[in-house]
């Protein structure tokens with residue numbers, strides 16, 4: 390573990406320098422890693438591990454995603470199986486179905502968890518909300534998680550570019566005495582940048598907050614609010630979209646990613662800096678009560694309940710698609726589509 394000072398707080402993290410890929414390969418040399426589910430995290434993690442030289446198989450029910458796995462080079466009967474068969478062959482079971490689907494498949498997974506096997510998650514959800522999910526692992530298996538802090542799509546793209554996403558890891562149950570080393574080796578194997586340690590409860594609580602908050606929910610809400618105000622005051626869609634989204638994603642966020650908020654500010658006009666410095670606190674104060682409400686709703690398990698009930702309905706995919714289409718077809722994102730088509734690199 391390396392001790393790193395995060396803004397005045399010292400934390401222990403695992404880096405690729407101290408836990409190199411060769412070490413991860415050694416730790417997992419005798420394991421068959423079965424990735425169950427080939428949705429978003431499944432492809433990212435399994436392909437990265439395969440390219441990193443691990444012994445990986447995929448378990449996926451037949452259908453469109455199974456065909457995608459074949460197209461990605463997984464070979465039926467050799468490295469690609471029906472879920473039950475992959476569960477049988479795997480020694481580390483990566484449970485990468487959607488959190489709601491994990492409930493339905495749990496009895497099958499549990500039956501395959503022979504003593505000595507490991508159960509791997511990428512979210513603390515199933516185990517933390519065990520009263521709702523029924524996911525209670527047998528005592529004689531290791532249970533741990535590695536949660537990449539980003540989409541499986543980015544996990545794969547960054548890996549291909551020689552970069553990586555950071556991940557958290559956590560141990561829920563250490564039956565073998567070696568769970569921690571295995572978890573870290575998996576974290577390195579899936580292509581993480583650095584790994585920070587957490588527990589299942591903290592992982593799911595922060596993750597549900599983040600995705601409902603600044604990462605996905607709040608950001609769309611703030612975009613929509615500003616766009617609507619600009620449009621109501623006679624600005625064109627082109628102007629409103631550029632001043633709300635395009636400039637942020639194309640110009641300013643890359644600067645924040647590179648060197649922090651003050652660096653982005655420093656690369657803007659003094660006029661902009663004056664305004665931004667005056668306005669960020671009112672925005673913080675206006676939204677903080679909503680974030681507190683959100684955190685509380687996660688803590689009371691209301692968010693877990695909603696997620697399970699809504700995503701367990703047989704027609705949940707169709708219903709999600711209707712809501713996604715509503716976003717896609719809104720004027721703001723239709724304007725965005727036109728703006729994207731005009732990016733110079735695309736013409």
Ligand SMILES: NC(=O)C1=CN([C@@H]2O[C@H](COP(=O)(O)OP(=O)(O)OC[C@H]3O[C@@H](n4cnc5c(N)ncnc54)[C@H](O)[C@@H]3O)[C@@H](O)[C@H]2O)C=CC1
Nearest residue numbers: 426427428429430431454485486487490511512539540541
């Ligand atoms: N999407 C992401 O990038 C991230 C996901 N995670 C976590 O990783 C885990 C996997 O999430 P995703 O990749 O988003 O999952 P997903 O929603 O893409 O679904 C994964 C797979 O589940 C299969 N599936 C769905 N219902 C099924 C059922 N009843 N029986 C059998 N298979 C079924 C689908 O065919 C699909 O291959 C979750 O715990 C999630 O919270 C963590 C970090 C980011």
Ligand SMILES: CC(=O)[C@](C)(O)C(=O)O
Nearest residue numbers: 537538539540541596600
């Ligand atoms: C991509 C990610 O880490 C999220 C937003 O938490 C998720 O997809 O659940």
Ligand SMILES: [Mg+2]
Nearest residue numbers: 512596597600
């Ligand atoms: Mg999440």
Ligand SMILES: [Mg+2]
Nearest residue numbers: 537538539596
């Ligand atoms: Mg997340």
